[in-house]
Amino acid sequence: MSVSRFKRRLQRSGIRKADVEWFPRWLDGYCRHHRLDPDRQLEISQDRVVSFLQSLRDNRFPAWQRLQAARAIEAYQLQVLGKQVLDFAFIRGKLEEIARWEQLELGTQPEGQSTLVLGEGNPGRIDPAEPDAVRRFRERMRVIRHPKSTEDTYVGWIKRLVRHADDEYLENYGESEIAEFLTELAMTGEVFAAANRFRSCAP
Known part of the structure; x- marks a missing residue:
């Protein structure tokens, strides 16, 4: 019931449609990774979250998807647990930094990131005539x-x-x-x- 309640609350929360779709999937993955019962209240801890994110990394999920997974768990603790068990600021910050580097190296543009401008941690326009x-x-x-x-x-x-x-x-x-x-x-x-x-x- 825990993950099911999370899905219902997301639908009423006003967050992006993509997040409503994907956040429960990441929670399901978190449950499978730690062999947790999705019908019971999920245990959130730094060790568990980091272990799950590392498993995604080892399975070649890009950083922007791992960031979405972290945001899903963060949303769960607020929507279902009703409190901040774990401060995700540092985790989100590191994943955002890695995602920017991956974007540069691979030339990819994750969904929802097309409005980035110079000064927000991205390269902006680069003059192709320069060396x-x-x-x-x-x-x-x-x-x-x-x-x-x-x-x-x-x-x-x-x-x-x-x-x-x-x-x-x-x-x-x-x-x-x-x-x-x-x-x-x-x-x-x-x-x-x-x-x-x-x-x-x-x-």
């Missing part, structure tokens, strides 16, 4: 929410390194080549400290 290293660096800086002014400052140094290397693909440009670049900057009177900061932040 490959610059585009990848901008994406990384924006996902981890660095200020735009910091991004532009570091991008300036990357572009100088690209010109120095005469190659926008810097994967094989190692420690000795970077040292050569910094030495050249120092010899031409550039600000060595700023260049050194760039060195520590380059992708």
Whole structure:
């Protein structure tokens, strides 16, 4: 009756139709994983939730789906238990971060995420005319929410390194080549400290 009551309350809660459909499925999965009786009140604990989410990860469920599963369990404890047994803020935060990285790497756009804009932990628009290293660096800086002014400052140094290397693909440009670049900057009177900061932040 516990999961059944959850389904009924979701239908009256005003949440998204997709969540009404999928939240009970994730609860069913949680029950099967821990061999819990869905007709009884479910035990919610950090160890149980993490174990279930790890099992989804090991079965190659993407992070945005694991996030939905975590939200389902969080909704259950509020809708059925009527109290916050476990604070899901940290779990949701980590899964949101992983989902953003997966979105970048795989080029996927999870349902409901199409309205994301620059400054909300996503890359926004990237100028395709910029060098490959610059585009990848901008994406990384924006996902981890660095200020735009910091991004532009570091991008300036990357572009100088690209010109120095005469190659926008810097994967094989190692420690000795970077040292050569910094030495050249120092010899031409550039600000060595700023260049050194760039060195520590380059992708």
